[in-house]
Amino acid sequence: MTEPAPGVWVYAICPAVDDRLLVEVRGVDDEILRHVRAGDLMAVVGSVDRERFGADGLRRSLNDLDKLAAIARAHHAVVEAAARVRPTAPARLATVYDDDDRVREMLAVHRDAFAAALDHVTGRQEWGVKAYGRARSDVASGSDERAPMTGTAYLRQRRAALSARDASRREVIAGAEAIHERLAALAVDAGRHRPQDPQLSGDPRPMVLNDAYLVANDDAEKFAQAVSVLAGAHPELSVELTGPWPPYSFAVIEVAP
Amino acid sequence: MTDLDRTDRATPTTHEQVSIVDLLDRLLDTGVVITGDVTLSIADVDLVHVNLNAIIASVRAGAPSPDGPPVREAS
Numbered sequence: 001m002t003e004p005a006p007g008v009w010v011y012a013i014c015p016a017v018d019d020r021l022l023v024e025v026r027g028v029d030d031e032i033l034r035h036v037r038a039g040d041l042m043a044v045v046g047s048v049d050r051e052r053f054g055a056d057g058l059r060r061s062l063n064d065l066d067k068l069a070a071i072a073r074a075h076h077a078v079v080e081a082a083a084r085v086r087p088t089a090p091a092r093l094a095t096v097y098d099d100d101d102r103v104r105e106m107l108a109v110h111r112d113a114f115a116a117a118l119d120h121v122t123g124r125q126e127w128g129v130k131a132y133g134r135a136r137s138d139v140a141s142g143s144d145e146r147a148p149m150t151g152t153a154y155l156r157q158r159r160a161a162l163s164a165r166d167a168s169r170r171e172v173i174a175g176a177e178a179i180h181e182r183l184a185a186l187a188v189d190a191g192r193h194r195p196q197d198p199q200l201s202g203d204p205r206p207m208v209l210n211d212a213y214l215v216a217n218d219d220a221e222k223f224a225q226a227v228s229v230l231a232g233a234h235p236e237l238s239v240e241l242t243g244p245w246p247p248y249s250f251a252v253i254e255v256a257p
Numbered sequence: 258m259t260d261l262d263r264t265d266r267a268t269p270t271t272h273e274q275v276s277i278v279d280l281l282d283r284l285l286d287t288g289v290v291i292t293g294d295v296t297l298s299i300a301d302v303d304l305v306h307v308n309l310n311a312i313i314a315s316v317r318a319g320a321p322s323p324d325g326p327p328v329r330e331a332s
């Protein structure tokens with residue numbers, strides 16, 4: 001029985017500066033990585049098993065949290081290694097071609113879009129900023145809870161508690177917007193991800209900001225400083241900085257075949 | 258593109274520190290979307306999100322581990 005020909009997993013697209021091997025890490029199938037070059041671009045790729053990394057195999061593994069996490073981390077390790085040494089446009093997870101010729105064709109057809117995306121991220125890195133609403137202790141109900149209460153008094157107290165919660169919620173959202181505006185002004189580009197599901201993140205606090213910022217390498221320190229100043233200025237929010245990331249959120253190209 | 262080596266300066270994120278949820282925000286919703294010969298459609302990617310919730314809920318509820326029979330796709 002002959003094995004099916006391997007698939008070609010695409011990790012990232014970079015300028016083809018020379019043929020030096022870019023990354024020494026292994027890929028999602030523990031494979032050794034290669035370059036596929038076309039003109040002034042190259043794709044960082046690896047040959048992967050068709051059974052496990054074909055459409056059916058992928059659909060199965062991407063729906064299993066442990067397998068998805070392992071694949072995502074392996075893909076990320078390659079993208080990050082590439083991004084450390086040259087401008088990199090990361091490919092979305094699970095982009096697989098039939099052979100190297102198809103990858104070459106894709107690079108040639110979309111050459112201008114890739115070049116523009118690479119230009120946009122050169123000398124820049126992505127930073128993530130997340131903010132959660134903080135539970136305010138002064139909004140908690142008073143200490144006279146055990147005292148007997150008339151219906152009217154109960155309603156009045158309940159209304160007061162609800163309106164305090166509304167005010168606190170408005171303050172949290174206004175704070176998140178202020179942070180976004182300030183940071184977007186410092187960054188070359190800004191993007192927003194959907195707030196994370198508390199079930200996935202394991203963090204029960206309501207997420208009000210899940211932003212990505214593209215920042216010039218020279219401004220990285222200034223940006224991190226601005227984040228900590230803003231965190232101090234907004235006690236209603238708990239702010240987290242992640243990164244630097246490869247420019248996942250800013251090398252976005254959507255192209256049909 | 259003259260400053261190729263600038264990225265060396267920043268401290269790299271180590272993989273252990275990267276939260277899988279932060280990573281999935283970036284790997285599933287963004288990046289270069291080229292239509293490969295074998296590529297999961299956006300609908301499948303959304304399905305991943307939905308099924309992740311199902312998996313986590315089932316793990317929390319002490320249901321059989323997701324290593325058992327493959328998770329069925331919702332129709």
